[in-house]
Amino acid sequence: MSKIFEQYQIKDLTIKNRIAMPPMCMYSADNAGYVQGFHRVHYAARALGGVGLIILEATAIEPKGRISDRDLGIWDDSHIEGLKSLVDICHEYGAKVGIQLAHAGRKSTVDYMECLAPSPIAFSDRMQKPREMTKEDIKDVVDKFGKSAKRALEAGFDMIEIHGAHGYLINEFLSPLVNHRQDEYGGSLENRSRFLKEVTQEVRKVWPLEKPLQLRISAHEYVEGGNEALDLADIINAVKDEGIDMVNVSTGGVVLCDMNVYPGYQVKHAEIIRDKTGLPVMAGGLLTSPLMVDEILNNHRAEMVYLGRELLRNPHWVYDAGIMLKEDLNPPIQYERAYR
Ligand SMILES: Cc1cc2nc3c(=O)[nH]c(=O)nc-3n(C[C@H](O)[C@H](O)[C@H](O)COP(=O)(O)O)c2cc1C
Structure with a gap:
C-alpha cells in the first residue's frame, strides 16, 4: 500500500492517512468572527473527499489579531458553537480536525483597530505602523492564547496548531529582521523565543498533554540576516519541551521579498527541522502529484504532507490519488459508481 494511505498516530490522535489540508483563510466569516454556512460546506467537502487531517484557517485570538475583519474568531465563548459544528461535521465524514490559533500582529489589515508588534516597524508603506508591545500587552496576548485554547478544547478539536509562521505576531518576535527589542523579548535567540515559549506554556495549561500540539513555522525568510532552517531548529529545541509535538513547515512572509517557488x-x-529537532513534521508547498507525495513520505522526509491550493481545486484529491496508485479506497458509498 502507498504510504499516503497509511494511518498516522500522534499522541491520542489517529489520522486515517497522511494527507493534511493546511490552514487557509477563507475571509468568509461575518465581521464578528462567526462561522457561516460556507465554512460548513467547505470543510465538510474535504472531509468527504477523504482528507485525513483538516486544519482550520487562522482563527483570531482577539479582534485586533485578525488578518482581515472576515477572519474566523475564537476570542469569545460565543464562537464555540459554530466552531463545534465544523468539528462535528468533519468527524461525521471521517476527518480529524485541528485549529490554527493566530494573531496577525503588524500584518493585520483591520485598519480601524490599532495593531501590535514587537517593534514599531510597518510591514509596508501601505500598512499601519504597529504599536510596540509593552510587557502588559505581551501578558495579555499570552493569556488570550490560553483562553482560546480552552475554547478549542470545548469545541472538540483534535489538534491545536500555534501560528508561528508567515510574519504574523509570533513570527515577528522570532525574526531578527523585525524584532528590534532591547528587553528580554529581543536580541538573542533565547530572548526572541521567549514569547513563543510563554504562549506554548499557556496553551499547555489547558490543552491536555495527550492531545497533539503543533507549531507552524516559516523555516526560511529569504532575506539576508533573516532566520533559516537551522535557526528555527534551535528555536524549536529551546521551546519543544513545553509540549510541542509536531511542526508544520512553511516559509516566508516576514518581509516583502522575492521567493523562488x-x-x-x-x-x-x-x-532539516525533522533531523535537527527529532520532531515529526508536516511538509508541503506547490505539491499536486500523488507520486511526489509518495516519494516524500517513503523517503521519510516528512510524516505528513499538506496540500493547500490543490485541495481547493480538487476536494477529492485523495480518491483520485487512490486511482492513480491503484489502491482500493472505499470512496463514500454515494460516489461509488464514479470509481468503478
Ligand atoms: C487562500 C489561502 C489562504 C491561506 N491562509 C493561511 C492561513 O490561514 N494560515 C497559514 O498558516 N497559511 C495559510 N496559507 C498558506 C497555506 O497553508 C499553504 O502553506 C500554502 O498555500 C502552500 O501550500 P500549497 O502550495 O499546497 O497551496 C494560505 C494559502 C492560501 C492559498
Missing part, C-alpha cells in the same frame, strides 16, 4: 520548494527545510 517550485513544486516541493519547502520540503528540504522540513527535512
Whole structure:
C-alpha cells in the first residue's frame, strides 16, 4: 500500500492517512468572527473527499489579531458553537480536525483597530505602523492564547496548531529582521523565543498533554540576516519541551521579498527541522502529484504532507490519488459508481 494511505498516530490522535489540508483563510466569516454556512460546506467537502487531517484557517485570538475583519474568531465563548459544528461535521465524514490559533500582529489589515508588534516597524508603506508591545500587552496576548485554547478544547478539536509562521505576531518576535527589542523579548535567540515559549506554556495549561500540539513555522525568510532552517531548529529545541509535538513547515512572509517557488520548494527545510529537532513534521508547498507525495513520505522526509491550493481545486484529491496508485479506497458509498 502507498504510504499516503497509511494511518498516522500522534499522541491520542489517529489520522486515517497522511494527507493534511493546511490552514487557509477563507475571509468568509461575518465581521464578528462567526462561522457561516460556507465554512460548513467547505470543510465538510474535504472531509468527504477523504482528507485525513483538516486544519482550520487562522482563527483570531482577539479582534485586533485578525488578518482581515472576515477572519474566523475564537476570542469569545460565543464562537464555540459554530466552531463545534465544523468539528462535528468533519468527524461525521471521517476527518480529524485541528485549529490554527493566530494573531496577525503588524500584518493585520483591520485598519480601524490599532495593531501590535514587537517593534514599531510597518510591514509596508501601505500598512499601519504597529504599536510596540509593552510587557502588559505581551501578558495579555499570552493569556488570550490560553483562553482560546480552552475554547478549542470545548469545541472538540483534535489538534491545536500555534501560528508561528508567515510574519504574523509570533513570527515577528522570532525574526531578527523585525524584532528590534532591547528587553528580554529581543536580541538573542533565547530572548526572541521567549514569547513563543510563554504562549506554548499557556496553551499547555489547558490543552491536555495527550492531545497533539503543533507549531507552524516559516523555516526560511529569504532575506539576508533573516532566520533559516537551522535557526528555527534551535528555536524549536529551546521551546519543544513545553509540549510541542509536531511542526508544520512553511516559509516566508516576514518581509516583502522575492521567493523562488517550485513544486516541493519547502520540503528540504522540513527535512532539516525533522533531523535537527527529532520532531515529526508536516511538509508541503506547490505539491499536486500523488507520486511526489509518495516519494516524500517513503523517503521519510516528512510524516505528513499538506496540500493547500490543490485541495481547493480538487476536494477529492485523495480518491483520485487512490486511482492513480491503484489502491482500493472505499470512496463514500454515494460516489461509488464514479470509481468503478
Ligand atoms: C487562500 C489561502 C489562504 C491561506 N491562509 C493561511 C492561513 O490561514 N494560515 C497559514 O498558516 N497559511 C495559510 N496559507 C498558506 C497555506 O497553508 C499553504 O502553506 C500554502 O498555500 C502552500 O501550500 P500549497 O502550495 O499546497 O497551496 C494560505 C494559502 C492560501 C492559498
